[in-house]
Amino acid sequence: MRGALRVGSAFFAATAVALAAAGCGGGGQDPSVVRASWGDPQNPVEPANTTDVQGGKVLDLAFRGLKRYNPRTAVAENMVAESVESPDARNFTVKLKPGWSFSNGEKVTARSFVDAWNYGALVSNRQLGAPFFSYVEGYEEVHPEGEGAKPTARTMRGLRVKDELTFTVRLNQKFGLWPEMLGYSAFLPLPRQFFTDHDAWLAKPVGNGPYAVQSYAKGGIMRLRTWKDYPGPDKAKNGGVDLQVYTDNDTAYTDLMAGNLDLVDDVPASQLKHVQKDLRGRYINQPAGIIQTLSFPMYDKAWAKPGVEKVRRGISMAINRAAITRQIFRGTRTPATDWTAMALGEHGGYQAGLCGTACTYDPAAARKLVEEGGGIPGGSMKVTYNADTGSHKLWVDALCNSVNKALGRHVCDGSPMGTFADYRSKVSAKKMSGPFRAGWQMDYPLIQTFLQSQYFTGASSNDSGWSNKEFDGLVSRANAERDVGRVNDTYHRAERILAREMPAIPLWYQNGSGGYTDRVEHVALNPFSVPVYDQITIKD
Amino acid sequence: MGRYVIRRLLQMVPVFIGATFLIFVMVYALGDPVAALSGDRAPDPATAAQIRRELHLDEPLWQQYLQYMGQIFTGNFGTTFDGLQVLDKMGTAFPVTLRLTAVAVVAEIVVGVTLGVLSGLRRGRLLDTGVLVLTLVVVSVPTFVSGYVLQYLLGVKWGWVTPAVPIGAPLDALLLPGCVLALVSLAYVTRLTRTSIAENARADYVRTAVAKGLPRRRIVVRHLLRNSLIPVVTFIGADIGSLMGGAVVTERIFNVHGVGYELYQGIVRQNSPTVVGFVTVLVIVFLLANLIVDLLYAVLDPRIRYA
Numbered sequence: 001m002r003g004a005l006r007v008g009s010a011f012f013a014a015t016a017v018a019l020a021a022a023g024c025g026g027g028g029q030d031p032s033v034v035r036a037s038w039g040d041p042q043n044p045v046e047p048a049n050t051t052d053v054q055g056g057k058v059l060d061l062a063f064r065g066l067k068r069y070n071p072r073t074a075v076a077e078n079m080v081a082e083s084v085e086s087p088d089a090r091n092f093t094v095k096l097k098p099g100w101s102f103s104n105g106e107k108v109t110a111r112s113f114v115d116a117w118n119y120g121a122l123v124s125n126r127q128l129g130a131p132f133f134s135y136v137e138g139y140e141e142v143h144p145e146g147e148g149a150k151p152t153a154r155t156m157r158g159l160r161v162k163d164e165l166t167f168t169v170r171l172n173q174k175f176g177l178w179p180e181m182l183g184y185s186a187f188l189p190l191p192r193q194f195f196t197d198h199d200a201w202l203a204k205p206v207g208n209g210p211y212a213v214q215s216y217a218k219g220g221i222m223r224l225r226t227w228k229d230y231p232g233p234d235k236a237k238n239g240g241v242d243l244q245v246y247t248d249n250d251t252a253y254t255d256l257m258a259g260n261l262d263l264v265d266d267v268p269a270s271q272l273k274h275v276q277k278d279l280r281g282r283y284i285n286q287p288a289g290i291i292q293t294l295s296f297p298m299y300d301k302a303w304a305k306p307g308v309e310k311v312r313r314g315i316s317m318a319i320n321r322a323a324i325t326r327q328i329f330r331g332t333r334t335p336a337t338d339w340t341a342m343a344l345g346e347h348g349g350y351q352a353g354l355c356g357t358a359c360t361y362d363p364a365a366a367r368k369l370v371e372e373g374g375g376i377p378g379g380s381m382k383v384t385y386n387a388d389t390g391s392h393k394l395w396v397d398a399l400c401n402s403v404n405k406a407l408g409r410h411v412c413d414g415s416p417m418g419t420f421a422d423y424r425s426k427v428s429a430k431k432m433s434g435p436f437r438a439g440w441q442m443d444y445p446l447i448q449t450f451l452q453s454q455y456f457t458g459a460s461s462n463d464s465g466w467s468n469k470e471f472d473g474l475v476s477r478a479n480a481e482r483d484v485g486r487v488n489d490t491y492h493r494a495e496r497i498l499a500r501e502m503p504a505i506p507l508w509y510q511n512g513s514g515g516y517t518d519r520v521e522h523v524a525l526n527p528f529s530v531p532v533y534d535q536i537t538i539k540d
Numbered sequence: 541m542g543r544y545v546i547r548r549l550l551q552m553v554p555v556f557i558g559a560t561f562l563i564f565v566m567v568y569a570l571g572d573p574v575a576a577l578s579g580d581r582a583p584d585p586a587t588a589a590q591i592r593r594e595l596h597l598d599e600p601l602w603q604q605y606l607q608y609m610g611q612i613f614t615g616n617f618g619t620t621f622d623g624l625q626v627l628d629k630m631g632t633a634f635p636v637t638l639r640l641t642a643v644a645v646v647a648e649i650v651v652g653v654t655l656g657v658l659s660g661l662r663r664g665r666l667l668d669t670g671v672l673v674l675t676l677v678v679v680s681v682p683t684f685v686s687g688y689v690l691q692y693l694l695g696v697k698w699g700w701v702t703p704a705v706p707i708g709a710p711l712d713a714l715l716l717p718g719c720v721l722a723l724v725s726l727a728y729v730t731r732l733t734r735t736s737i738a739e740n741a742r743a744d745y746v747r748t749a750v751a752k753g754l755p756r757r758r759i760v761v762r763h764l765l766r767n768s769l770i771p772v773v774t775f776i777g778a779d780i781g782s783l784m785g786g787a788v789v790t791e792r793i794f795n796v797h798g799v800g801y802e803l804y805q806g807i808v809r810q811n812s813p814t815v816v817g818f819v820t821v822l823v824i825v826f827l828l829a830n831l832i833v834d835l836l837y838a839v840l841d842p843r844i845r846y847a
Contacts, residue, residue, distance in 0.1 A: 040805060042577065044623035051578060126590040128578050147589035202623060218624055219632070219797055220707040246704070247804070250688075251795045255704040258696045388808060421810035422571030428582050439580045453581070461581045 032239025033225075034520060034536050036263040037252040040219050040245050044202050047188040048120025048127035053441075057530055059185040061224050061241060062103075062207035064232055066094065066113070067183040071526040071535075074289075074345045074445035076180045079232065080108060080189070080208070082165075089176040089482045096165040102191040103212040103227045110167035112189035118142070118155045119195070120186055129186035131460060132443070135178060137170045176482035177446055184444045210236040210534050220245055236534040237522070256515060263523060265514040265531050269391055272330040272513075279515045285332055287342040288529035289442035290510035291450065292333075294383065294399070297432040298503050299465035302377035310373030312502040313358045315435075318366035318406035321359070324398045325508050332513050335359075336506035339498055340450040341442060343509070343527040349447025349488040354495045355506055363406035370407060382415035384436040386423035392416075392437055399507075427463050438463060438504060445527060447491045451475060455498065466503035541838075548834070552827045557609075559823045560816070564605050567812045573597065576810040577621060595813075612820065618813040620806075626817040629802060634821070636709045637798035640791070641783045643711070643718025644725070648776060652726045656733025656772075657765065663738050671734070675727035687720045687793040704795035717794040721787060725779050732775055736768035743767075770840055777833030781826030 029035075041055035047063070050056055066081035078084075082095040100108035119125055121133035123143045133139055137158030142151045158170040171178060181187070189208060194201045204213050210232060211224040225240035244261065246252035249268035255261040257278065267275055267283070275283050296312055298304045303312075321335035334342060338354035357365070370376065383400060385392040393416060400412035415434070417423045427436060440461075442449045452475050453459050457467040471494050478490035498504075512529025521539055524532050574588045574597065583591075592598045596607055611618060617626035659668040678686075694716060695703030705713045740746060741764060749759045788800035799818055806814035837844045 040622070042579075042622060042809060051581070123586050123590055126587050126594070128583065128587060130587055131584045143584075143586055145586060147585060148593070149586070217707060218622070219629070219802075244707070245797070247792045247795050247797065247801045251704050251793060254691060254696060255702075255795070258699065258703045260702055260704065419570050419576075419810065420808070421573060421576035424575035424580075425572035428572075428575055441580065460584060463582065 030239060032538055033223075033242055034238050034240070034263060034533065034538070035242045035244060035261050036531065036533070037249075037256075037261060037265065038222070038243035038245050043128060045205055046127070046194070046202065047116065047190065048125075048129040048132070048186045050185055051128050053528070053530060056185055056528070057243065057533075058205065058213075058222065058224075059188060059207075060530055061209060061211045061533055062205060062213055063185070063188045063209045064100075064207075065183060065185070065188045066096075067179070068234075069183045069445055069527065071524065071532040073347065074343065074527040075347050076183045076445070079183075081182070084179040084182065086176075086179075086482075089174045089178075089480065090171050092169040092171070092179065093162075094167050094169065098165060099231050100208055101231065102206055102208045103230075104191060104193065104206050106191045106193075107164075108189050108208050109164045110161045112191065113187070114159045114161050114167055115195065116188065116190035117159060119190070121156060122154060123149075123151050127186075132181070132184060132186040135171045135173065135175050137172045139172065174480040176480065177448065177484070177487055180446050181444050208232075210234060211241060214240070234534055237537045238534075239538075241533050253515070256517060259517060259519075261517070262520045263514065263516045263531060263536070265512065265525065265529065267332075267513045267515055269329075272332065275513075275515060282516050282518065282523075284514040284516075284523065284525055285511050286525055287334060287509055287527075288512040288525070289341045289343040289445060289527050290439065290529070291336055291339065291341045292437065292439045292507045292510060293336075293339070294435045294505040294507055295438040295464040296435050296466075296503055296505075297430070297464065298467075299430050300377075300433060303434075305374075305377075307373050308377065309501050310369045311376060312373075312505070314366045314369030314373060314407075315376075315403060316355075316358050316366075316502060316505040317360065317362045317369065318403045319399055319505070319507070320361045320402045320406075321508055322361065324395060324402065328395050328398050329508070332511045333508035334511065336508050339455075339495055339504070339506050340447055341509045344442065344445050344447065344450075345527070347484065348445040349491055351488075351492055351495075354492060355499050358499050358502060359506060361406075366406050367408065376411045380411045380413070381434040382413050384415045384417060384423070384426075384432060384434065386418075386420045386437075387416035388419050396437065430463075430465055435505075436463075439510075442528070447488060448475075448479065451491055451494060451498075452479075455503065464503045466501070468497060468501060471497045545831070545835070548831050552831075555827060556820075556823060560609070560820050561605060563816055563819045564608065565601065567807075567810075567815050568601060568604075570807075570810055573621070573810040573812055608816065617817040617820075620814050621809070621811050626813050629814065630817065630821060633797065633799050633802045633818070636796060637784055637787055637791070637800065639709060639711060640714050640718050640721060640787060640796060640798060641780060643714050644722035644783055645776060645780060647719050647722040648726045648729050648779070651722075652729030653733050653765075653769075653772065656730045657737055657760070659730070660734040660737025660768075661741065661760070663741075668734070671730060675730050678723050678727040681723075683720060683724065683789050684793060686723055687717075687790055690716060690720060691793060707797065709796055709798070714796070717790050717796055720793075721783060721790040725775075725783065728775060729772055732772050733768065736771055737764060740764055740768050766840060770837060773836050773840065774833055777829050777836070780829045781822065784825060785822050 039054040042052045043049050045055045045058050050059055064079045067076045068079040069076055080096055080100050082097045084092055084094050086092040117133055120127045121130050121139055121142050130143055136156045138156035141153040142156055160168045162168060191206050193206055204216055210230045212227040214223040214225045216222045222243040226236040249266050252264045253268055253271050256264050296303050325333040325335055337352050337359050340350050342350055344350040383396050385396050387393055396414040400414055403412040404410050440450060440454060453461045455466060456475055457472050474490055474494040478487045481487045512525040514525055516523045519539055521537050522535050526532050574583055574591050596604050620626055655671050659671040662668050691703050694700045701716050746764055749763050784799055788804055791798050791800035802814055803818050
């Protein structure tokens with residue numbers, strides 16, 4: 001009996017030592033690893049199917065694409081690509097740098113890209129990011145428009161592999177800025193294993209980035225470790241990153257305060273009051289590529305009548321953006337003066353003040369404009385929002401309060417909807433009867449992602465149903481340009497039409513807000529409000 | 541006894557079908573899952589149609605329900621939108637919540653019954669009044685308040701425990717969340733036990749036992765407690781089901797990746813297969829717990845017999 005007991009404890013001791021050595025014991029934390037908060041990705045983490053920030057973090061850690069957006073300036077810079085060139089803004093030749101490989105040793109070739117893109121575009125693979133390939137010639141054949149239509153091809157005509165490190169792309173229209181899209185995660189390369197053993201790949205994604213996935217417990221924790229033989233120029237400055245799923249932002253923040261977590265990239269609203277005191281200089285609050293707007297149902301006759309644009313402009317002038325961003329959001333939003341986002345940068349097409357006086361708070365002018373336009377349609381309006389996420393109630397009530405005060409009459413009320421799913425299905429079905437909240441997060445730092453996707457006639461995310469020939473013409477003209485400056489100028493002219501017609505009121509740009517412990521240094525957020533993990537260093 | 545159990549099990553069938561159908565209708569009434577899937581952007585129509593077809597969302601509701609029930613009886617709970625088998629999700633979530641519930645129930649039984657017996661035997665004295673005040677306070681404070689306060693004090697301020705439960709949820713990390721989860725029920729168990737004990741302490745059989753000269757310990761444990769536990773067992777039995785379902789708040793506060801967390805995520809993301817699957821299992825747990833409670837009556841009070 002005693003002997004058995006001794007054997008037992010010796011066994012436990014040995015197991016404990018083994019576990020600690022393997023670094024996977026409960027307390028056996030590798031000191032060179034950054035512990036960061038994470039949320040459960042909405043979809044399986046695969047390049048063309050990941051449209052949410054959480055899945056995007058993994059792709060950013062474990063992959064490198066043809067281009068990469070500079071974490072500070074948001075400019076697209078060559079990464080795996082040696083060059084992307086075109087004589088006519090329609091036929092592109094992509095040359096890869098030699099020496100890149102996936103962390104399993106497989107070489108990154110032209111085929112790694114072409115196969116991945118064809119997979120992403122094919123409708124039967126039901127990848128949410130498929131529309132990103134819609135500029136490639138032959139997209140309609142692999143991804144037919146109609147519901148239930150069968151694809152007539154499995155690969156896109158426009159993609160051709162020339163040799164191991166070269167492929168060509170032919171677009172179905174002129175699009176001079178197309179290479180700038182290539183930093184987006186849908187365009188990442190994939191190794192053979194993705195196609196031959198898809199389930200195994202999803203369980204443990206293999207990429208070509210500075211980190212390799214060590215283990216992934218779905219819904220729990222993903223451990224990424226620095227890949228020693230990473231051939232790229234941006235090697236990781238720490239030993240690895242543990243992405244830990246938190247059920248609640250507040251709990252992540254509490255764990256940060258207790259020192260069990262190094263980094264949170266979303267400080268919950270309830271903690272903003274004392275975050276400065278808690279974290280001193282370790283609180284980050286910087287613009288992200290996100291804008292929030294108030295959209296109007298332009299498919300509703302009452303809101304689309306000529307003359308009502310004065311009412312819409314008037315409502316915009318009745319909103320005290322500065323006060324709301326200060327009081328409700330405690331400085332984590334910046335009043336908007338155009339329809340893009342500050343984090344886009346001037347290179348990407350951001351220009352402050354394009355909205356002009358229509359976005360400045362002026363109660364007297366607001367009252368006058370609304371009267372000239374014939375008053376609020378129906379005498380009063382309800383601002384619709386979803387109540388389940390994002391504490392929208394707070395700001396909608398404040399916004400209505402501001403409008404009511406400025407117009408001197410009670411005309412505005414909030415109208416909550418139970419779930420985001422319900423809200424989104426009503427918005428896409430175009431069943432709104434008054435203004436509703438809208439938001440847009442940039443996919444890539446180009447003015448096109450903000451304007452074309454939301455305001456071009458019939459565009460997939462044109463939720464207000466607005467249509468303007470002059471605007472459409474300018475957008476098409478801008479896309480055909482090859483010079484970045486000319487593209488942006490043309491888009492700015494289109495934005496001035498938005499200022500005149502005001503189908504959506506720009507409210508504020510959203511900031512990324514994060515915090516970290518004094519164990520780590522050099523923490524920053526990129527323009528997509530994702531932490532720049534590879535630059536984080538551990539203090540000794 | 542055997543026939544009674546079989547009859548009860550058969551009665552569970554219509555309850556099960558009715559409950560799952562209601563959940564099914566409610567979840568599907570919440571809105572379009574495919575619209576929720578792609579965030580603030582509108583999903584591409586062709587891709588959305590493909591997803592709808594694969595998930596049978598394009599068929600009438602009753603047909604979807606029949607298909608779903610057919611699946612369940614072959615042991616398949618479907619696939620969640622993030623590409624996992626619901627069954628696998630249950631495999632990781634239910635053990636965690638069961639452990640959490642076990643901690644809570646043990647706390648209820650040990651602390652609740654002990655406090656109840658003590659205050660019931662000392663009716664009207666200082667201890668009784670003290671426990672009364674304590675239970676009133678506990679009942680009136682909502683779980684999320686006590687949860688956050690205890691988490692801050694014990695986890696951040698004094699550093700006795702980790703404020704968030706690590707992945708895998710080891711038992712020692714579950715002690716605090718388990719107690720927080722138990723708090724309100726614990727107060728009820730105390731009140732129930734106290735009343736029952738106080739009432740039975742004056743019963744004839746207790747007087748007889750005292751007159752026979754039995755030792756006090758034996759009178760309290762074998763005679764008094766055993767008879768007084770019937771309402772308490774009813775409560776705890778019914779409570780197991782609600783503890784598992786009601787762990788939503790506690791699990792969120794302490795970062796426990798259990799049933800509550802999966803349900804919350806499922807509802808927020810409109811992940812219908814998860815929600816319906818998990819609630820279906822909870823319904824079964826609830827029904828079984830009630831059956832076991834009824835059977836326990838016979839053990840506690842031999843006069844109760846089921847034909």
